[in-house]
Amino acid sequence: MNVCDEELALAAAGGDREAFGALLSRVYDRMFGLAFKLTGNRAEAEDLVQDICAALPGKLTRFRGDAKVTTWLYRIVVNAARDRHRRRSTHAKAASGWGDWEVSRRAAEAEAAERADWLRLAMDALTPPELRETLVLVLEGLNHAQVAEILDVSEGTISWRISEAKKKLRAMKERDA
Known part of the structure; x- marks a missing residue:
């Protein structure tokens, strides 16, 4: 199939499942690579990209085709990573008074970061x-x-x-x- 990413995105936005699958096969690894670099954690990057992929059919309806698909998707990944980081920070602040369990959990996280x-x-x-x-x-x-x-x-x-x-x-x- 010799179709550009933008054409696949527009077709996928119109409900073409084959185009959606072809587009994901082209861009998934790049999205994951960026998510991994932004989060520093493989499991978190996988979760982040899976969440994005699940929401992507709805988001594609807003793709206008005036930017490259990869640029548009990178913006989605960056925004999703920012949102996830904000949520994690909020949860960490809320958990700061949970006693020994929280102290142990934070110590384990610190050891992992040192490695x-x-x-x-x-x-x-x-x-x-x-x-x-x-x-x-x-x-x-x-x-x-x-x-x-x-x-x-x-x-x-x-x-x-x-x-x-x-x-x-x-x-x-x-x-x-």
Whole structure:
């Protein structure tokens, strides 16, 4: 089938199940890769992408075809990851008074984080989160214009964020050395 992603998306939006399946087979791995890089957790990335795929038929009805499907989908993944992170932060705050069980759970999470690779920890430490999101998208191979479109900011902002992320990563590396 020699049909572009955008044509598949528009056909899928119209109810074509074969087009939907073909589109998912083309983009699923990229969506998962981005979700994994944003969350740092395989199981969480799988859940996130599955949730997106379940909601995708409804979302496709809003796809207008004026952007690349991958750009449009990356924006959906970034927004879903942001939402999930906000929910997790809210739950962590609510659970802060649960006694020994919570203390043990947090200690186990800290041990798991310590075993993680340095770059992942450094990426997680990048603040504000927009720096990490920007860097992940650029490392995914997107150019500044595409990243700017996904994150709904200017290309200049993307360049500044990349510069800031590099400075912060360099400082972390020097501190840890």
